[in-house]
């Protein structure tokens with residue numbers, strides 16, 4: 077898509093909504109298919125990258141791609157209704173047309189991670205970009221060592237992709253922790269914050285990559301746990317969210333310190349993040 | 357690059373040469389201020405102007421421009437809109453040309469060249485003119501009072517004649533078609549040298565800024581930022597009038613009939629309070645302190661890290677436009693003052709008395725780099 081678009085990176089490409097799944101009260105999973113076949117076939121992304129979603133006449137919003145790079149032809153976005161663009165998207169139906177441009181940014185270093193153990197931690201909506209990575213690892217499972225996933229939600233009703241998690245839970249080769257901090261009467265799973273599953277967790281720091289996506293408050297404590305396990309600064313990856321308009325390092329909205337989150341990130345390793353004044 | 361001389365009396369013809377195929381924009385005297393505006397004859401130009409209220413960036417990055425239009429029956433029928441007028445901006449000072457070069461780095465280079473900016477830039481010729489520094493000028497801080505690229509012709513005023521630096525073939529063609537350019541005489545070369553020297557000498561009292569990027573980092577938590585942040589009105593006059601500020605917003609407008617619409621790019625400013633708000637309402641720069649600091653951090657440190665230059669050309673417009681007296685000069689003077697205060701408090705190589713007595717601008721007795729303890733206090737306090 078980038079090559080085809082390079083003539084005008086501001087131009088959104090029409091995409092049809094092919095499926096909508098209600099996840100929670102506020103989040104829905106949308107599947108899109110780019111209408112132009114050349115653009116569709118040229119679209120390649122890595123987990124952690126995002127697109128600018130356009131609703132014509134309303135505006136744009138940066139949204140992480142939650143489908144795995146291995147799933148081609150469709151683009152999946154998991155969207156929380158939180159304002160004008162995302163709210164209007166929630167009111168749309170299958171067959172409606174939106175605009176997409178991208179993919180933008182630097183995602184997780186999948187190729188570097190290959191051959192290693194991975195420790196993936198998501199909080200809240202952070203599961204959206206991480207799902208892309210999890211699915212990619214799932215599709216190429218034989219290339220990875222131990223895979224540990226911790227996903228924390230506030231209440232059981234906030235859990236997204238529960239079905240998928242239930243499916244993974246049966247697999248021997250996924251060490252899965254699903255936690256809620258405010259359980260209801262029916263909840264029989266783990267209770268607490270994601271940091272809790274680090275207790276007793278055996279990590280080989282020399283061969284483990286960490287990845288964290290979630291609300292800003294989560295980063296400090298999870299990084300601390302990963303550092304306690306001895307994982308190197310530059311093997312702990314995290315994704316940042318800022319206000320974004322262009323996605324191309326120009327409009328200035330996402331600037332933090334000397335970096336533009338949209339082009340230099342949104343995924344950074346902890347060593348890079350430490351060097352960005354004001355990032356964490 | 358060639359240097360030739362023309363008589364000042366040839367200026368109207370030179371201008372006519374440009375008018376054949378271009379809209380000509382030049383500095384115009386509006387009574388209480390100067391402004392870059394369209395002109396049709398040489399006598400409308402005020403080439404001895406000091407400073408225009410707005411820089412020429414408005415002709416390359418308009419305050420509001422339509423990027424795309426959406427169809428009326430099918431919104432996804434997108435049309436790319438890019439209207440370009442062939443122009444020459446005539447009579448631009450070196451600082452403003454340096455600013456255009458900064459914008460070029462952002463909008464023409466990188467992974468995502470900007471097609472709108474590129475179309476305008478390629479249809480725009482620039483004719484520079486030498487200037488006489490005035491009170492607000494700060495180009496001496498970074499040497500941006502001189503320019504070596506980014507223009508087609510540059511006219512150095514030597515009294516009766518202009519010494520013309522010819523950069524582009526388009527400039528050369530028009531110059532030769534309309535004037536009688538000739539090589540400079542030895543006397544004219546001497547005149548040029550004298551003028552240059554006078555120009556440089558006029559900046560003798562400006563602060564030394566060699567350590568500034570490092571100080572910006574070390575003094576990140578300095579109280580100066582609280583004080584400046586309190587004073588900032590968030591009016592954004594600084595970034596509107598700044599020739600290098602390029603932040604923008606993208607907005608959608610729907611036509612009154614509710615069908616088609618447009619996506620526009622409008623100037624924005626990192627000093628406006630909502631600039632870094634994200635969904636959920638969290639504001640990453642929720643105080644004047646954080647916004648003012650971010651703006652100067654970008655200008656004096658982070659732009660340089662990415663593009664190699666300061667994002668300030670010392671034009672002095674913000675010195676005039678800021679009602680709260682926040683500009684590179686006040687920032688630099690305060691940072692050096694606070695640096696000196698710290699060196700004193702930390703008992704560095706310089707004795708307390710020496711450091712305290714050192715002028716806020718240049719403290720040669722003090723070490724170039726504060727000791728590590730100072731740096732730690734700076735980022736951790």
Ligand SMILES: Cc1cc2nc3c(=O)[nH]c(=O)nc-3n(C[C@H](O)[C@H](O)[C@H](O)COP(=O)(O)OP(=O)(O)OC[C@H]3O[C@@H](n4cnc5c(N)ncnc54)[C@H](O)[C@@H]3O)c2cc1C
Pocket residue numbers: 126135136137138139140141153154155156157158159160161162163201204205316317318319320342629630631633634635636637638
């Ligand atoms: C890299 C990246 C990836 C993302 N991935 C996802 C994802 O996968 N799923 C998802 O749901 N979201 C994601 N987001 C967040 C998403 O981009 C925002 O929710 C979205 O931009 C909101 O747009 P909107 O038009 O719906 O809301 P808006 O109408 O823009 O408003 C959203 C909220 O932001 C505030 N706000 C915005 N602009 C201003 C302003 N100028 N002044 C004051 N307040 C303002 C308001 O308080 C408002 O409540 C991501 C963001 C980034 C940067």
Ligand code: FES
Pocket residue numbers: 319320321322323324325326327328329330331336337338339
């Ligand atoms: S979103 Fe515009 S610079 Fe990053």
